[in-house]
Structure formats: structure tokens, C-alpha cells
Amino acid sequence: MKTENPSDLKIARAKSIALAIQNHPYVISSEFRQRADGAEVILVTFDVEVSQNPKNGILDNEDIAIIIHPEDNTFPEVYALREDFKFGLPHTNTKEDERPISLCVTEQLFCEVRHSFIPFEFIELIRNWLRLTAKDTLHREDQPLEPFLISDGAVIIPDKKGILSSFTIESLNGQMLFKMVQGNDNYGSSFCISYEADIQKTGFIRKTPKKIKDVDDFVSINKLPLSEKIVSELNANKSLFLGLPEVLSKKFVVGCLVPVKRKETDDKVEANNILFFALKNTIAELGLQAKVWSTSEEGSIVPLIGNNFDLNTVKEFDIETYVPISDFDSKTAAIHNNVNLNDNNFTIIGAGSLGSQILGIFARTGFGKWTVIDHDNLLPHNLARHALSRNAIGFNKAEKISEELNQLLNDQVFTPLNANFNDIAHATSTTELLKRSSAIIDASTSIAVARKLARDFKDTVPIRRISTFLNPAGKDLVVLSEDKKRVHRLDFLEMEYYRFIFENKELNNHLVFENESKIRYNRNSCREITNRINQADVLSLSAVCAKSIRKQIESGEATISIWRINSEDESIACFSQIPSKWHSKKEDGWKIYICDELCNRIQILRNHKIEYNDNKETGGVLLGTFDIERKVMYVFDTIEAPADSKESNVSFERGVAGVINEFEEYRKITDSQIQYLGEWHSHPRGCAPNPSIFDEELYTYLHDKLSRQGYPVLMAIIGDNRYKLKFKSI
Helix, strand or coil: CEECCHHHCCCHHHHHHHHHHHCCCCEEEEEEEECCCCCEEEEEEEECCCCCCCCCCCCCEEEEEEEECCCCCCCCEEEECCCCCCCCCCCEECECCCCCEEECCCCCCHHHHHHHCCHHHHHHHHHHHHHHHHHCCCCCCCCCCCCCCCCCEEEEECCCCCCCCCEEEEECCCCCEEEEEECCCCCCCEEEEEEECCCEECCCCCECCCEHHHHCCCCEECCEEHHHHHHHHHHHCHHHHHHCHHHHCCEEEEEEEEEEECCCCCCCCCEEEEEEEEEEEEHHHHHHHCCCEEECCCCCEEECCCCCCCHHHHHCCEEEEEEEEECCCHHHHHHHCCCCCEEEEEEEECCCHHHHHHHHHHHHCCEEEEEEECCCECCHHHHHCCCCCHHHCCCEHHHHHHHHHHHHHCCCCEEEECCCHHHHCCCHHHHHHHHCCCEEEECCCCHHHHHHHHHHCCCCCCCCEEEEEECCCCCEEEEEECCCCCCCCHHHHHHHHHHHHHHCHHHCCCCCCCHHHEEECCCCCCCCEEECCCHHHHHHHHHHHHHHHHHHHHHCCCEEEEEEECCCCCCEEEEEECCCCEEEEEECCEEEEEEHHHHHHHHHHHHHHHHHCCCCCCEEEEEEEEECCCCEEEEEEEEECCCCCEECCCCEECCCCCHHHHHHHHHHHCCCCCEEEEEEEECCCCCCCCCCHHHHHHHHHHHHHHHCCCCCEEEEEECCCCEEEEEECC
């Protein structure tokens, strides 16, 4: 029924659009119709306002049909009615008929904007489609080519070369979603063949194909219609089909690789797209339909001598069209996370709570190919915070997390190594493994591992190290990252980290942990204890950790960073420090590493005494740590001379007021990781930093006392812009 009055329409949305059209300044004419199926149609002629020399054949005035269905659960359909409206334009929809041409005027989902649908804005979407198409800018040059058509189903395909060489497709959960299985020689759930089609231009499919003959309109192989290739394939395999009864029950599927250009005049192919055409009937049913074979009295399929599949019959076979969906792998993971793919080799030591979580993030963001080293097996209590599930209990963490993430990516991206790093550190194979890595991540929470990485490979493995761990309460995340040139080595960063948490009052409780927050999970050993840590905190900090590690790897800079979760509002604060440089001296078979920042601080203390206290001497306690096995000492902080010290311009005697308390406080804050290393004092301006008789006597006294307890001791004498060390091995 035809009407010119919008109020005669029954569908509310049709009525609102019709009223907007009647009041639109760029509508030349309009007409409204009601169809027998209940749909209502608005016929409208728009003034498009095209510029001079419009492209793609768009005219000043275009006739458009808008169809609104009574269900009102989708956007109104929009069609260009002109008989010579150009085929193959961007953002058009394939329908069962070539004409009228369906326009895709919005990429939004109707259900998401239904509540705010404004008829006038919808009309402008149509006019905007026409205007931009007239400028040939509707589909930008940097946009990927559009999908071919709305399909009957989809096939998940891997991102590999030659994927159509030998494959079958299998239905997933009985739905119209399939997965490609390669190398099955057509003995899967479908009988599949494949071709590389002739080059086409984007938008070449004009209508949704329902029969083989419809595909002939847009797919050819060496200029032969696809139907002719299918006829040849069916006839060539008749004996195979009859010889394998299980094949007769399968569907016949054709996979086509279609090279596509953006424009006809382009020299290069922009994309290689894949389409699958599945004949709706089974192979047995196709043969019966084509009278190539018949059914015997026993019900088996038998050939009809001399009969073949003929072209006309094959053209009428009904088909379903499936489009490809890229499988989830490292490449698509990076795309969907809006980051660049990184396929460099990395090594991570430790696949515990933090390690397993960040590996999962790296897998899902397409970051790296990983060797995962861990000797530990998953126990029930680990499930509280580990990325693995119950089915992994009793198995090696590195092996199981690698297996799970490889399955996720459908590729061998993770390689497990079931070993204790401390046991394999000196093996040649371990050195070669680390040398092949772009970075080495230590998530082991082991000081022994960190020290081995820092020192034992310093001459053989020039690859940067990054150490990460949670504090005992699980509220803080630490990332210690070397620079690319390893100027700021991991062992140096560890020492500065201790000083950082001592000097920053907000972090004084960083390593302090109460015994009641610990749980013993095995009665066989007093060491087998785990901490009570909230999984939500682990997940939050794991995300920060993964992003931080990636950032540090990409930037190449060194950092000491701590992130803390605020228990009141769950916000995360970051505390960071730029690392200082270090230098070293060799003394009596030991290597003494001294932090430059400490040297600067001591010089400031000395200069203050010289300038404001009559050129007096001063001094203090040297703090740091040592490694007896490697004969290494790290000196990075001091306790200044207390108020009861005796200072003159010829001598210095350190007092004791508050020193023990400050030292014990330092030890508590750093979880007993710092040691008393010895003493330092300054000489007045103009005096060489040579030890006096009193200095020699003091050092001998200290060495005798401390060496009996197994402690090395150091004395430093500070002069004008230089210093001397006094040190004897234990």
C-alpha cells in the first residue's frame, strides 16, 4: 500500500524516520509504502551535494529505499535504487540478489545505539555514505580491505604458508564454526580440495552465492569457472569415494585462495583472502542427485556404469560459504592487544606465582619466544595464586605452563627446562642458552640465582638481566632492570634497592613481615613455608610487571622500581630511582665494589667539616654486603659519625651513640641483607689519605676481632678527591 502521509505507517521507527525525511532540507521527494510481510518502505530522493567531477558514478540526486522491519531489531536496511549504480563499491553488503545494492552506512551494532537512535542522524549517515563515495574517501587507503560477504559459517585457520596444501575442516561443538586441520590427506570430517584463484578486485562479489553456478561469477582458476574444476575433481575421485565408504558420508569442501587488489589499476596484490565453499549434501547424496551411482537392495552405494558428474548438474548443487577466522597465535595476540609482535628469544627463571602470571600475559600479547626454567612441582596450595589449574598438581611447573601456553597459541612458543638453575648454571648448554636470549628474566625470588646471573656469566653472556619479585606481603612489586650495556649490573641494582627502601620512609615496611602471615605446608621441614598473599594483588602486580619488563626491554634503560598497592583504595603507586654508577678496586684477592653515590656523600660530609668545622676530620660506619665464595664486597652506604664522636684536625674517634640502633634498624628494614663492613674517616685538606700508625692499629684490632667470626673488614681513608682502602682477606 502506497501513502504520502507518515502517520499512516504502523511501525514507530518507520514513522519517526518518515517525519524526519519530510522535514529534511536535502530531501527532494519521498513516498511511503507498506508491504504484505509487515515491513514498511520509505522511498526518498536525496540531494547529495556532490562536488565537481564526482567519482564512482555518484549523481547529484540519488534514489534510496529504507526498509524497516516490524521486529525492529536491526538497523533499517538501505538500498541504492538506480539501475546503473556501480557494483563493488566499499561498504556495500552482499545479498541474494545483485540489485538493488545494499549500503552499509554504519559499523555500530543496533542493540548498542537503539536507545539513542535519532532519525535525522540516520538520514545523515546515508547522505554521508554517498558524499564520501563521490570523493572516493569512504574507505581510507590505510584501512584493510573489507571482508567479502556475510557467510554461512567460519573456519579457524592458522597463520602459516601453504595452509591449503593438505587439510580438512572439522565442526566445533556442532555449530557453524569449523577448525582447519592440516596434513590429514582428506580423511577428516570433510573431503577438501583447494585452488589458487585468479586475481580479483575488492568488492567483486555482488550477491550471496547459494549454488555452485553463483560462485562462477567471481571465482575462476586459470580463467576456468570453478564449477568446471569441481566437475573434474568429482569425476577423478569417483573410485576413491566408492572404495572408502566413510568418505561418502562427508561433505565436499573447496578452499580458494583469492588474490585481491584494492583497485583494478594496482600492480600489486594487497591481500590473499580465503573462501570455503561447502556443498550442502554429502558426497553420497551428490552422486545420487547427479545419477552417477545408485543404491543397491542392500543399501550400499554402487556406480552406474558410464555415468559421470555433468557440468549442468554440478552448477545447481547447493552450497554454504565459509569465511576464514585467523587462529589465535602470537601474531594475532599482538594485533588484538595493539602492540608490536616480538618474536625474540627470552629466558625466564622461575615459573611460580608471579612467573606463571607474567608468562600468561606475554603469551596473550604476542611477546617473545620463551625458555622457562624451574625445577619445582605444583602443589595444592600453589593453586591459590598460580596460573595453572588442578590438573597440573604434581607436575613440573615449567613443563605444564609451557604446555598450556603452547596450546593457547597453537604453536611451540614456550620451551620448558625442568632443572634447578643453581645446579645447571655452569653447564656449557646453559651458557649457550642464555647467550641466545635477548634478555634474561629472573623471577625465581632467589638471591643465589640473582647473584649467579649477575656475576658468574659477566664475561661470557653479555645479555641484560631483569629481576622481579613480590615483597613478602604481596603488596609490592620490585623490578630491577639492567641497561643494555650492563653498566648497571643486577648485583649493583640489588644493593641500591636496599639503600632505596631504607632511605624512603614510605618503604621502610617493604620487607618487614610478621610470622603469623606464614603457613607451613609440609610437616617434614621447618623451611617449607608459604606466605598468605591475596591473588587479586598478584594479578594486579603481574600486569604491571609484564608491562614494565616489556618497557624496559624496549627502552634498554636501567631502573630500580617498586609498585605498591594501597590497601584502602586499591590504587597503585610507583617508587623509582635512577641507578648510580659503581667502580671497583682489587685488594688482597678480593674485588671491592664501591657505589659512586656513597663516595659523593662521604666527600660532602668531609667538605662540610673542612669548611665549617676548622678542617676537622670526620668518619662513619661502612655498610654493604659481601660474598665470601666469590670474594666480592659491595659498599653502598654509611652511618655518619654520631654526636659523641671526637673530631679534630689531627685525629678522629667515632662515637657510639645511636649507631647500633640505626644499624639494627637498617638490618630490619632490609631483611638482614646488609652487613657491617668496616670504618671510614677523612684526613684534613692537603693531607694524603695514607694510614697513620693509629689507623694501622685500629684496622689490626678490627680485623682480629671480625676475622675470627668469619667477617671481612674494610677501612677507607678519604683525602682530597681520592681515597685509600685498607683490606686483608679473612
